[in-house]
Amino acid sequence: xxxxxxxxxxxxxxxxxxxxxxCNYSYGATPYLFWYVQSPGQGLQLLLKYFSGDTLVQxxxxxxxxxxxxxxxxxxxxxxxxxxxxxxxxxxGLLKTSYDKVIFGPGTSLSVIP
Amino acid sequence: xxxxxxxxxxxxxKSGTSVKIECRSLDFQATTMFWYRQFPKQSLMLMATSxxxxxxxxxxxxxxDKFLINHASLTLSTxxxxxxxxxxxxxxxxxxxxxxxxxxxxxxQYFGPGTRLTVL
Numbered sequence: 172x173x174x175x176x177x178x179x180x181x182x183x184x185x186x187x188x189x190x191x192x193x194c195n196y197s198y199g200a201t202p203y204l205f206w207y208v209q210s211p212g213q214g215l216q217l218l219l220k221y222f223s224g225d226t227l228v229q230x231x232x233x234x235x236x237x238x239x240x241x242x243x244x245x246x247x248x249x250x251x252x253x254x255x256x257x258x259x260x261x262x263x264g265l266l267k268t269s270y271d272k273v274i275f276g277p278g279t280s281l282s283v284i285p
Numbered sequence: 286x287x288x289x290x291x292x293x294x295x296x297x298x299k300s301g302t303s304v305k306i307e308c309r310s311l312d313f314q315a316t317t318m319f320w321y322r323q324f325p326k327q328s329l330m331l332m333a334t335s336x337x338x339x340x341x342x343x344x345x346x347x348x349x350d351k352f353l354i355n356h357a358s359l360t361l362s363t364x365x366x367x368x369x370x371x372x373x374x375x376x377x378x379x380x381x382x383x384x385x386x387x388x389x390x391x392x393x394q395y396f397g398p399g400t401r402l403t404v405l
């Protein structure tokens with residue numbers, strides 16, 4: 172079955188440190204992948220997406236993600252974390268059906284230590 | 286960028302009453318809208334997909350008679366929780382997509398800010 176997994180439930184980093192959030196996918200065909208961020212009690216904001224082309228994708232707020240087909244991964248990175256980055260991060264994949272639907276990973280909660 | 290709004294942002298109701306949540310695409314026409322449910326500390330679970338002018342497609346395990354979805358126009362979809370009970374308390378999020386999807390299309394979904402439903 173097609174799925175998206177995020178191995179880390181919770182991550183804590185110090186402000187200014189680098190960040191990598193892991194995402195793995197299980198797909199039979201070309202994956203369409205996304206990273207979303209959700210602040211407490213808020214909706215989702217799209218950080219970046221990968222459909223095809225360059226495997227290193229730049230997003231908003233200084234985030235980037237790299238698609239690695241050999242590892243079935245789409246990890247999110249940021250070189251220097253800010254306290255305002257503390258939030259819930261969801262990796263998601265687009266399941267191509269007659270109408271498409273997005274499958275979300277379980278999420279990774281990010282805490283930032285001042 | 287594309288904006289999706291939801292109304293209300295929070296609603297508290299008594300058990301047994303019905304609640305309607307609106308989802309609007311503000312600056313684009315949404316051929317397809319999605320409704321998700323999110324429990325605390327959990328991921329989003331797709332409830333149903335609605336295409337403008339046709340019946341919604343519900344995910345397995347979602348009661349279509351309890352969660353009524355109407356997508357009457359290209360900018361508005363509504364979710365009505367009928368005879369709400371405390372176990373229906375949750376965060377409901379809608380998303381909207383300009384295209385109808387399918388093979389060869391990769392339209393992005395834009396998410397609303399969510400509606401917090403509390404049933405007493």
